[in-house]
Amino acid sequence: MSAxxxxxxxxxAKDPEFAAESQQASINLDASVLVEQLREDMKxxxxxxxxxxxxxxxxxxxxxxxxxxxSEKTLVDVATVANKALVFDFDPMDID
Structure with a gap:
């Protein structure tokens, strides 16, 4: 695990509000990379x-x-336009 x-x-662990904000920021960044890549792939x-x-x-x-x-609706719209299936999955959190 990185520093x-x-x-x-x-x-x-100390601050549930920080935990929620951190998790949402991670989701936003993951989505940003995927959306931009789909758009670029579609030229x-x-x-x-x-x-x-x-x-x-x-x-x-x-x-x-x-x-x-x-939003989930925006993700569905992106998937539809890109002719892709939108898949949700749960992965283990990187907490040791």
Whole structure:
């Protein structure tokens, strides 16, 4: 476990609010990477992709930068536009 992961685990154990915010930030970053990769694989500009998923370009930029909490509906819209299945899974947390 990295020093950063250890610190996050320690702070999360002490503060449930920090734990929730940290987990949401991790989800946002994971989603941002996946959404941007799908868009790039489709060879679409941010404005083209945003229009297809029913978002403004600025909303898509915020998603791709991990700056917004992405909703399940938006993930479904992204998957539909990309002709992909949306799969949810539970992985073990990296806490030792």
């Amino acid at each position: 950063t992961s250890e610190l996050i685990a320690k702070l999360s 679409l500009s941010q404005s083209e992709f945003a229009e297809r998923i029913g978002k403004s370009t600025s909303e898509l930029i915020n998603i791709e930068e991990g700056e917004t909490d992405i």
